[in-house]
Amino acid sequence: MAIVDNRLSKEQYEQNFANIRPPFENKTAAVVEANRCLFCYDAPCTKSCPTHIDVPKFIKQITTDNIKGSAHTIFVSNIFGAGCSKVCPVEKLCEGACVYNLLEEEPIQIARLQQYATAKALENNWQLFQRKPSLGTKVAIVGAGPAGLSCAHVLSREGVDVTIFEKEAKGGGLMTYGIAAYKVTPQFCEDEVNYITAIGGIEIKYNQELGKNLSLADLQKNYDAVYLGIGVGIARNLDIPGEDLEGVVDAIGFIYDIRDKGYSSVPVGDKVAVIGMGMTAIDAATQAKRLGAKEVTMVYRRTQEEMPCTEFELNIAKLDGCEIIWLAAPKEVKGETGKVKSLVCSVMKLGEPDASGRRSPVDTGETFSLEVDMVIKAAGQVPFEGLMEELKIQNSKGKMVIDENCSTNIKGVFAGGDAVNGGKEVVDAVEDGKSGAMAILEYLGVA
Amino acid sequence: MANISSSFLGIKSPNPYWLASAPPTDKIYNVKRALDAGWGGVVWKTLGSQIKNVSSRYSAVDYNGTKVMGLNNIELISDRPLHLNLQEIREIVKEYPDRAMIVSLMADNNRESWHELIKQTEDTGAHGIELNFGCPHGMTERGMGATVGQDPEIACTVVEWVMEAATIPVITKLTPNVHSVVPTGRSVVKAGSNGLSLINTIQSVTGVDLDTLVPNPYVAGKSVFGGYCGPAVKPIALKMLTTIAQDDVTNKVPISGIGGISTWKDAVEFLLLGASNVQVCTAVMKHGFRIIDDLCEGLNNWMDEKGFKTLNDFIGKSVPTLTHWEDLDINYHHIAKINQDKCIHCGLCYIACEDAAHQSINLEYGKPYNTYTVKVEECVGCNLCKLLCPVDNCITMEEHRVAPEYLNWTEFQKRGLPLNDH
Ligand SMILES: Cc1cc2nc3c(=O)[nH]c(=O)nc-3n(C[C@H](O)[C@H](O)[C@H](O)COP(=O)(O)OP(=O)(O)OC[C@H]3O[C@@H](n4cnc5c(N)ncnc54)[C@H](O)[C@@H]3O)c2cc1C
Ligand SMILES: Cc1cc2nc3c(=O)[nH]c(=O)nc-3n(C[C@H](O)[C@H](O)[C@H](O)COP(=O)(O)O)c2cc1C
Ligand code: SF4
Ligand code: SF4
Ligand code: SF4
Numbered sequence: 001m002a003i004v005d006n007r008l009s010k011e012q013y014e015q016n017f018a019n020i021r022p023p024f025e026n027k028t029a030a031v032v033e034a035n036r037c038l039f040c041y042d043a044p045c046t047k048s049c050p051t052h053i054d055v056p057k058f059i060k061q062i063t064t065d066n067i068k069g070s071a072h073t074i075f076v077s078n079i080f081g082a083g084c085s086k087v088c089p090v091e092k093l094c095e096g097a098c099v100y101n102l103l104e105e106e107p108i109q110i111a112r113l114q115q116y117a118t119a120k121a122l123e124n125n126w127q128l129f130q131r132k133p134s135l136g137t138k139v140a141i142v143g144a145g146p147a148g149l150s151c152a153h154v155l156s157r158e159g160v161d162v163t164i165f166e167k168e169a170k171g172g173g174l175m176t177y178g179i180a181a182y183k184v185t186p187q188f189c190e191d192e193v194n195y196i197t198a199i200g201g202i203e204i205k206y207n208q209e210l211g212k213n214l215s216l217a218d219l220q221k222n223y224d225a226v227y228l229g230i231g232v233g234i235a236r237n238l239d240i241p242g243e244d245l246e247g248v249v250d251a252i253g254f255i256y257d258i259r260d261k262g263y264s265s266v267p268v269g270d271k272v273a274v275i276g277m278g279m280t281a282i283d284a285a286t287q288a289k290r291l292g293a294k295e296v297t298m299v300y301r302r303t304q305e306e307m308p309c310t311e312f313e314l315n316i317a318k319l320d321g322c323e324i325i326w327l328a329a330p331k332e333v334k335g336e337t338g339k340v341k342s343l344v345c346s347v348m349k350l351g352e353p354d355a356s357g358r359r360s361p362v363d364t365g366e367t368f369s370l371e372v373d374m375v376i377k378a379a380g381q382v383p384f385e386g387l388m389e390e391l392k393i394q395n396s397k398g399k400m401v402i403d404e405n406c407s408t409n410i411k412g413v414f415a416g417g418d419a420v421n422g423g424k425e426v427v428d429a430v431e432d433g434k435s436g437a438m439a440i441l442e443y444l445g446v447a
Numbered sequence: 448m449a450n451i452s453s454s455f456l457g458i459k460s461p462n463p464y465w466l467a468s469a470p471p472t473d474k475i476y477n478v479k480r481a482l483d484a485g486w487g488g489v490v491w492k493t494l495g496s497q498i499k500n501v502s503s504r505y506s507a508v509d510y511n512g513t514k515v516m517g518l519n520n521i522e523l524i525s526d527r528p529l530h531l532n533l534q535e536i537r538e539i540v541k542e543y544p545d546r547a548m549i550v551s552l553m554a555d556n557n558r559e560s561w562h563e564l565i566k567q568t569e570d571t572g573a574h575g576i577e578l579n580f581g582c583p584h585g586m587t588e589r590g591m592g593a594t595v596g597q598d599p600e601i602a603c604t605v606v607e608w609v610m611e612a613a614t615i616p617v618i619t620k621l622t623p624n625v626h627s628v629v630p631t632g633r634s635v636v637k638a639g640s641n642g643l644s645l646i647n648t649i650q651s652v653t654g655v656d657l658d659t660l661v662p663n664p665y666v667a668g669k670s671v672f673g674g675y676c677g678p679a680v681k682p683i684a685l686k687m688l689t690t691i692a693q694d695d696v697t698n699k700v701p702i703s704g705i706g707g708i709s710t711w712k713d714a715v716e717f718l719l720l721g722a723s724n725v726q727v728c729t730a731v732m733k734h735g736f737r738i739i740d741d742l743c744e745g746l747n748n749w750m751d752e753k754g755f756k757t758l759n760d761f762i763g764k765s766v767p768t769l770t771h772w773e774d775l776d777i778n779y780h781h782i783a784k785i786n787q788d789k790c791i792h793c794g795l796c797y798i799a800c801e802d803a804a805h806q807s808i809n810l811e812y813g814k815p816y817n818t819y820t821v822k823v824e825e826c827v828g829c830n831l832c833k834l835l836c837p838v839d840n841c842i843t844m845e846e847h848r849v850a851p852e853y854l855n856w857t858e859f860q861k862r863g864l865p866l867n868d869h
Contacts, residue, residue, distance in 0.1 A: 035512035038837050041794030044815035063512065097815040099791040103838070 001373040003247055005267040007292030013263040016290035020182045020316070021086055023115050030116045034062040037108045040099060045110055048097035050431045051078035055094060059113055071121035072128040074114055079153045080146050080430045082118035083175055083192050085111045087183045088427050089279070091312040122195050131199050132159035137444055140165065140223040142210045145173020146426045147229030147417025149196050150433025151440070156201035158441055163223070164202065167209035171197075173231055174418070175426060177256045180283040182290070186259060211387045220412060225440045228393075228400065228408070228415040229433060232381045232423050238275065242333030243377075247340030251276070251284035251378035258287055269374025271295045273343045274322075275330050277307040277314075281378035286320045288376065296321070297370055299328040301348055306358040331367060333375055343370045381423055406432070406439040414440055449750035450757045451743060453487060453724050455701055456616035456642050458574045460487030460547040460724070462743050463714070463758055467705050467726035468493050468551035468577060468620075471736070473525055475535035482539070484736035485743065488547025490644075490726060491536055493524035493579045494564065495553040495591070500526050506653040506663030508679060517679030518729045519653045521584050521664060521671055524553050533571050540572040549575040549618065556590045558608045565612040575615050578606065578640070580631070581622035581647025583674045593647070596622035599634035606638035618642040618703060621687075623649050623680075628687045632697040643691060644703035644726065646684045648674025677729035681707030685720055692721025692766045709738075711745030718758060719765035778854045781828040781844040783807070783821045789841035792816040796832035796842060804831045823847075 008016070024030040037059040045055040054073050061070035074081035090096065090111045098107030121128065137160045141148045144166035152162040170176050171193040175184065197204065208214045210230065219226045237243065247269065257266045272293045274285040277300035289296045298317065300307060303326045307314065318324070328345040335341050345368055348361035383398030394401045394409040399422045406414045416432030418424065441447035453463040465488040466472045466481055473492035481489060500522055508517040525532060540548050550573045554560040568576060580596030587594040595601050602619070609617055619635040621628045623646040632643055650672045655662045662670040684706025691697045704722025708714055709730035717725045730738055755761050785796070797819050800808045807825035811818040821832075833842040 031512060038793050038795065040792075041798035042810070042817055043794070044792060047815040099793045102791040 001270045001371075003267045003269045003374050006264045007268065008264075010264075012292075013290075017182045017263060017287075019086075020180075021111060021115070023119060024112055030113060031063055033109050034059045034113055036100075038099065044097040044099060045094040045108070049077075049094045050425070050427045051084075051434070052431075053077040053081065053094075053114070055110055058117060059108070059110070062113060062117060067117055067120050068126055068128065070117035071126060074118055075121070075128060078427065078430050079150055079196050080175070080192070080426060081114060082122055082195070083146075083184060083189070084427050084430070085115035085118055086188070087175070087179050087425075089310050089313065089425060092310050093425075093427070122191055125195065125198070127198060129153075129157055129199055131156050131201050134161055134201065135159040135446055137161065137446060138163070138223045139225045139227065139440060139444075140219040141227045141229060142166075142214070142219070143173060143229035143231060143417070143419070144168075144171035144193070144204050144206075145229055145231050145417060146175060146429040147231075147419070147433040147436070148173070148227065149193065149202075150430040151227050151229060151416070151437045152202045152433075153196055153199060154434055154437035155440060156199050158437075158446060160201070160441070160444070160446070162202045164204040165208035165210065165214055165219075166204055166206050167212075169206050171204055171206075173229075173429075177259050178252060178280075179259075179426075180255070180287055181258050181263070182287075211390060216391050216410075216413070220410075224412070224444055226413045227433075227436050227440065228413065228419060229417045229429070229436075230384065230387075231418040232383045233398075238330055238377055238379060240330055240332055242335055242340075245333055245335040245340050246338050247335075247373055248333055248375045248377065251280045251376050252381065254284055254376055255280070255287065258291070263291060266291060268293045269340075269372065271370075271372045272297070272374040272376060273330075273370055273372045274298045274376045274378055276300065276378035276380065277302075277309055277324075278378060278380065279309050279313060280381070281376075282309050282313045282317050284376045284378050285317050285322045288374075289320045289322055293374070295323065297323040297325060297372070299325045299330060299343070299345055299370075301327070301329045301361040302358065303327060303350065325370075327361060328368070329361060329363070330375075334369075340373055340375055341371070343372050343375055344368075345370065383419065383422060405442070406436040407443075412443065414443075449747050449755060451746055451750070453758055455547070455703065455724050456575060456618070458488070458547045458549070458616060459545070461485075461545060462487040462739075462746075463718070463724035464488075464739060464742050465490055465547060465549070465703065465724060465726045466731060467728040468549075468579065469728040469732070470522070471728065471731045474527065474532075475538060478535075478539055479542075481731075481736045481739075482543045482546050485739045486546070486736065487724070488549065489539075490549040490551050490577050491532065491573075493551040493553050494529055494532055494568070495524050496555055496560075497528065498523045498526055501666050503664040503666060506673065507677075508653050515677060515729070515733055517651075517653065517675050518677040518732065519651050519664070519673035519675050520648070521666075521673045523584075524579070529567070533567055536568075536573055537571040540574075547575070548573045549577050551577040551579050551620070553579040553591050556595075556605075558611075561605065561608045562612040565609060569613070569615055573615065575618060576609070576613060577618045577620050577644060578609060578635075579620055579647070580605070580635075581620050581624075581645075583622060583624050583648055583650045584671060593622040593624050596620075596631055596647075597625050599630045602631050603634040603638045606635045606640050610639035616641040618644050620647055620705075621645040621691075622647050623683060623687055623706075627690065629690050629694050629697065632691050633694065636697055636700055640700065642701045642703065643697060644705055645691065646680070646687055646706040648676045649680055649683065651675035676706065677733075678707045678709055681713060685716060688717060688722055689720050689766065689769050692763060693769070709733075711742050711749065714742060714746060715749060715761075716765075718762050720769075721763045721766050723758075723762055773856045775855065776853050777856060777859050778849045778852065779846075780849050781846050782823055782826045783828070783830075783832050784843050784845045785819055785821055786841050786843070787818070787820075789838050790819065791838055791841075792819070793837060794819065795835045795837065799831050799835050804829055808832065 058073040095107040172189040176189040268291040327348040347366040350359040351362040354360040385398030388395040417429035468490040507515040510516040554564040619640040701723040704717030705726040
């Protein structure tokens with residue numbers, strides 16, 4: 001048993017990481033599906049999209065051969081419409097609400113249709129928005145993730161000059177560094193960021209980290225307003241013995257490496273345990289398997305009833321051959337010569353409902369042990385609590401607290417996205433960016 | 448099992464389905480395939496003087512992803528040599544004695560030509576003749592086809608010539624490119640035509656190509672008006688059929704119904720409105736001869752369900768129900784009802800009634816599903832919502848008579864009853 005990289009051939013990697021939501025291969029296929037859409041009024045799908053894309057309208061526009069119009073309908077509500085069409089957990093959003101579900105029929109493939117229209121826009125670089133002449137107003141945005149870029153695009157459309165400060169060397173945030181490689185490719189993320197910034201009036205300065213080589217005071221001084229879209233930080237510690245053994249890694253770092261270094265350079269164990277049952281845990285487990293791990297076991301403290309991931313995501317893990325052990329809480333990672341040998345888990349049972357309304361797991365006192373050589377921790381992420389304290393921004397366990405105008409407790413400093421909600425989806429961050437921009441325009445008196 | 452065999456002017460066929468005069472009936476090869484597949488008979492592609500066709504020839508109207516809701520063509524009569532057609536017809540008549548063989552004719556516009564063509568046709572042993580007075584393109588410019596059918600007097604003259612020579616039944620096929628098919632229909636019946644058939648194709652432009660800016664079908668940068676047929680024309684054909692079935696001159700002869708028939712249900716509707724049999728073209732051009740199976744089986748099952756033993760039990764049965772507006776019962780009223788268990792909350796009924804009817808549907812906001820209910824006092828019973836609802840039987844119309852007795856418009860006015868009830 002060992003943790004090694006380069007387990008598979010190039011072809012195998014490519015096959016394993018092939019797009020999980022493949023595009024329609026041709027116009028006919030897209031139009032057949034588009035024609036199934038009933039063109040609902042006050043459509044449930046639109047209401048269930050956090051950015052409120054006018055779904056029936058953009059689908060209808062595919063059937064009328066007005067693909068430019070269709071892409072515009074999508075982007076006007078969601079400038080990450082292309083990325084969202086690949087990464088949104090649609091089964092709990094638009095497609096989950098499609099009226100076809102009520103007929104016990106497959107819902108309209110909204111995401112794939114959205115991908116059809118937006119891919120054409122990106123391929124042909126259709127610039128569908130005209131930026132208003134510069135107002136001379138300047139806004140600083142920290143974080144080039146979905147929240148920051150969405151905010152930037154709305155501001156730029158209105159003639160505001162935007163500068164984005166990003167700590168990494170690439171834009172896109174977790175879209176680029178977090179999301180599973182079988183949903184988006186690095187090239188796609190780069191193209192999407194370029195497409196968004198092509199409107200003009202948006203400059204991204206890379207390798208600029210707030211709290212390190214960048215200060216909030218300077219931003220406040222040099223800009224008319226500041227927007228913080230910095231997302232959430234590193235994985236939560238498990239606080240169990242053995243966590244520092246070689247072979248215990250955090251899911252975000254593991255996924256970051258897959259996206260950053262390429263498949264063959266990411267080492268993975270023979271037998272891998274993944275702790276947690278959120279989207280990140282699923283992504284870590286499925287990608288460990290796809291990198292060539294022989295056995296992947298997911299352990300979760302509660303049951304399927306309480307799991308944070310969707311049924312659809314769980315099925316991806318199951319189809320990939322990941323084992324799932326419910327009601328198992330990690331107790332200790334055991335090692336030999338500093339390397340992981342096994343994971344000891346407590347057997348849990350469900351007790352009374354907790355604050356979140358979910359029945360909380362209680363230790364039965366029994367334990368079992370899993371032979372593993374790698375443990376991936378995906379038990380949740382932690383917001384930047386230290387940084388918030390340093391910047392004197394009111395927060396709840398690191399999550400920034402904002403008012404109904406997206407403003408923090410510091411005047412002229414706005415925030416949104418994962419940094420505020422603690423970690424939701426790309427589409428939520430995009431919506432936050434939009435409302436943040438509207439609030440800033442109001443604050444600047446240019447709306 | 449019901450008996451679906453048919454007799455039209457004494458011409459027998461095992462079912463009431465004939466193939467209309469068109470490409471599917473233009474040579475022995477197709478016609479054999481058709482009769483082997485089970486078609487009751489054929490009306491052979493129109494014969495006349497030798498002509499030449501152009502390329503391309505067809506165009507279509509698609510609707511919401513469904514191909515060929517309507518078909519348009521600029522073809523002329525048969526472009527194959529007359530003697531070859533006649534020889535093939537003779538062979539078929541011999542080989543398939545239980546099927547109907549009607550030959551469609553369009554001779555040059557003089558007595559001798561008609562007499563000669565009829566003689567040659569009868570020599571083949573064919574059972575009947577159909578006069579093509581309907582073709583709306585190409586032949587009209589030569590004073591034939593629709594030119595004849597559009598003018599009752601010319602039509603009368605030609606039928607008189609025909610009847611001088613014909614010894615087998617003669618059916619006159621009417622053109623729909625007139626304000627009413629009745630005048631020509633009367634005229635040819637008076638001149639001796641033994642039966643009528645309708646409709647031929649309707650003049651049309653199916654669309655314009657948005658790249659070349661030339662209408663379809665395209666012929667070297669130009670186009671012409673073409674004849675429209677297929678499912679799109681069925682409602683027009685049914686209306687024209689009914690006027691022929693209601694007129695007391697034309698309803699004395701049997702009618703062969705044509706125009707947009709694709710399913711057994713369409714066929715039943717034609718029979719109910721007075722056709723004794725039906726002819727099909729576009730549906731076969733779209734799907735091939737194999738559709739005959741369901742055309743027969745569906746008809747048979749329906750007749751069994753309704754207790755009809757033969758076609759004559761229901762031919763023309765719906766004709767008297769098409770009346771004049773003044774005779775409708777104003778006291779009849781029905782109101783839409785939404786079955787909340789079936790409703791999928793698509794809102795289509797709401798937006799249609801709100802924007803285009805009578806603002807009679809209430810929207811109660813919900814996330815993500817709104818609740819829609821009918822405002823009983825407001826609903827005029829127009830049917831719009833029911834027509835649009837995507838769920839089978841979700842919206843039903845419930846009878847709420849204004850008063851028990853029959854009351855028509857004339858009587859209503861006489862009594863000076865109030866007008867603006869909505
Ligand atoms: C493993 C994983 C898988 C996921 N899968 C999905 C999925 O399939 N579908 C989906 O919709 N969502 C998914 N998400 C969630 C989604 O990625 C986030 O909700 C979304 O990216 C949040 O956008 P954001 O702009 O708020 O934050 P981020 O995307 O995190 O962007 C924040 C940006 O700020 C930068 N930054 C941070 N701190 C500083 C600083 N101090 N100074 C300067 N820059 C800074 C970061 O480098 C980053 O570029 C996933 C998340 C994870 C972790
Ligand atoms: C390509 C084509 C050629 C036709 N040629 C003739 C013809 O030669 N003689 C004729 O009487 N009708 C002709 N018709 C009309 C059909 O016989 C029929 O009346 C018409 O298509 C309506 O029926 P449908 O809706 O079932 O197609 C033709 C129709 C088509 C589509
Ligand atoms: S709910 Fe479904 S059918 Fe209705 S508009 Fe949305 S995608 Fe189309
Ligand atoms: S029947 Fe007509 S008026 Fe009545 S609810 Fe339906 S659409 Fe409205
Ligand atoms: S059209 Fe039918 S299914 Fe749709 S909301 Fe109305 S009643 Fe319900």
